[in-house]
Amino acid sequence: MPKKKALIIGAGIAGIATAIRLAVKGHNVEVFEANTYPGGKLSEFEKDGFRFDAGPSLLTMPQYIDELFTLAGKQPSDYFNYQKLDVVCNYFFENGSRIKAYADEGKFATEVSRATGESEKAIKKYAENSRKIYNITNHVFLERSLHQLKTYLNWNAIKSIFSLPQIDAMRTMHKANTSFFNDERMVQFFDRYATYNGSNPYAAPATLNVIPHIEQYFGAYFPDGGMYSIVSSLVKLAESLGVSFHYNSPVDEAVLDRQKVKGIKVKGELHKADTVVSNMDVWFTYHKLLKDHPKLHPQKILRQERSSSALIFYWGVSKQFPDLDLHNIFFSSDYKAEFDHVWQQKDIYDDPTVYVNISSKYKPDDAPMGCENWFVMINVPANTGQDWDKLIADARKNIIVKLSKSLDEDISQLIISETILDPRGIEHKTSSYQGSIYGTSSNSQFAAFLRHSNKSSKIDGLYFCGGSVHPGGGIPLCLLSAKIVSDWVT
Template sequence: MPQQKAVIIGAGIAGIATAIRLAVKGYTVEVYEANSYPGGKLSQFEQDGYRFDAGPSLFTMPQYVDELFKLAGKNPADHFTYQKLDVVCKYFYEDSTRLSAYADTQQFAQEIESKTGEPAASVIKHLANSSDIYSITNHVFLERSLHKLKTYLRWDTVRSILRFPKIDPLRAMHKANQSNFKDKRIVQFFDRYATYNGSDPYQAPATLNVIPHLEHHFGAYFPYGGMYSIPQSLVKLAEELGVKFHYNYKVDEIVVINNKAKGIRAKGENILADVVVSNMDVWFTYNRLLGKYPKLHPQKILNQERSSSALIFYWGIKKHFPELDLHNIFFSADYRAEFGHIWKQQDIYNDPTVYLNISSKYKTDDAPEGCENWFVMINVPANNGQDWDKLIADARQHIIAKLSKILGEDIAPLIVCESILDPRSIESKTSSYKGSIYGTSSNNRFAAFLRHANKSSKVKGLYFCGGSVHPGGGIPLCLLSAKITADIIS
């Protein structure tokens, strides 16, 4: 019997991982990528002697990368290496409070108590609750399809359903955190985790309090080669398994005959396949690649609220700042106002929370000696036709003023080179509709059930992976989407 052939549209991290899993299962796999490089949002570039990881900068749950090497019968440590961070992130508040989020739970809790007066016991209790939410949701919501009956016939699913109230889906995340902590700074600290999937803590369900567990139990890590070494190592593994990657190869159409995906059309030719997997945002998959078939479009899903986007400044800084770490957060003085601007007013607050990543802290050749490569990001709304040129110019001034004030030095003259990524360029470079980073938002208590499935219900042989489908965005969830999709296919 001849091997079945799978075609994957897009070489994002989920597309690469799906290719590896299908190749291990015996499929002939070809990946078609519109860009000249793999990785999707997980890309890199160099400018004036500085190297920047252009996309995701936080690496958690490395076991999902290691698992791909193990499936191929290889020792992960021979192909991809990383180190665990002792300090996950440093936090800077407007009132001059500074916190180090230590990886060790007890040390972290004591740090909060000593700096804010919030009892360490409250922090430990909150993280224990986060662990409980993870244990209830992990095997049901994260590792299996929510759209197949057999998921709900398993005993561990039944046990999770019986514990459903424990995941706290009926309260907003902020409300839950407000009841758990007295200190407003710590409420803000834990509210921030809603941004990990592009949501609003004042609307999103408290179930998202599962996210701190991923950092403080599993830890945060830095790949020795930088974040881009993740797709690089996985592409090499895929190629060793026989996967073929076609770059600069834009797919124009998914070929459908009698409601069955028969392959793709690209560069004027039909490329036949038994299985088609789209790693492209589902909005563009339907509206660009299945535009001929409007009756196949799941309009309710495609019309859902999109997640937030990002505005990123990549700055070459001609100075070393010893008080900064790999990950740094500079909080807004008014979090509610900031999220109100993002979600209600669809613009950028004049005091945004600033995330600053400096990979040269760990990979010293990412910047010239005595210098640092700054990845400076703020959360912004998805692109709905705003005047981005004005918003970007204003935000740049506010960010520089904020960092200069807290660090005690004028940042502006230290910037020797600059590149910018905004919602418009995120959409054009990564086919993320409206520049939303995580597909649909989670500002709904049923959001986990409302994401697009990993398999088409109307087109046989058509599957989906990546951040716009179940279980969600971010590197770990994209890798899990690949696992779910490959399991459904096989």
């Protein structure tokens, strides 16, 4: 009996993982990617002697990557290796105080108590709450489809459903965090986790306070070779399983026979398939690939509020800073004002929170001798037609002032290489509608239930993976979306 044919649209991390899983199940798999390289948002580039991971810079839950190698009967360490971070991130506050977020829970609690006066008991109580939310939600809401009856017909699901009041969905993250801590710095510290899925802590449900558990309990890691080694190792695995990758091959159309997918058209050529999986943002999947079938569009979902986007400066810096680590956060003095600008005014606050990632701290050859490669990012609104050239120019000045003040050094004199990525570029390079990084936002109690399903309810044989669908954005959730798709495809 001939193998079933599965075509993947997009070689983002979820598309690659889906290809691996379907190949393991015996499907004949081909991946079509519009860019000349795999990875989607998880890409890399080199300039002026510096190497930059262009997209996601934080690795958590690497077991989901290891699992792909194990499924294929391979030894993960033959392809992909990583090290756990002792310090997850350095935090810099406007009043001059600093916090090292140690991976060790006890050391972290002691550090917070030292820096802010909050009791170690309060920190541990918060960690217990985050762990509780994870235990309730993980097996049902993250690892399974919310759109299949069988998801709810098991004991774990039943226990989770009866425990739903404990996931704190009726309060906002900010409201919940103020109930745990007296010090505003710690409220700001934990409010920041809303940005991990492009949301607003003053609107997003406190259920998202699950995220600190994922980072603190499971740890943060740095892959040998940098973040892009995740992509290169998984592509190597996929190819060893017989998966074919076609680059510079944008898909023109998803071809239907009534309401069943027949295949895809690439450069005018029809490629037939039993199964088509779109790793493209659902908005573009419908508005570009299925534009001739508007009656099949999920209009409510496509009108949902988009997540925030990012403005990134890739700076080659002609000095090394011992006080900085792999991950560094420089907080805004007024977090509420910053989020109001992003979500209500759709612009950029003049004192934004700045994230600085420096992979050369762990991979020295990412920068010339005596230099560092700075990935400098702030959260910005999705692109709705703003004057980005002006916003970028103003933001650049404000970021340099902020970092220079915190580090007691004129950063502007140290920048010897610069590349900029804004929401327009993110949309163009990754087919992410409006440049939103995580698809739709999570700024409502029911957002998790309203994301697009991993299977089309109207088109037989069409599936979806990636950050714009269930269970959400970020590397771990994208990998889980691939698992959900492969469990669904026969």
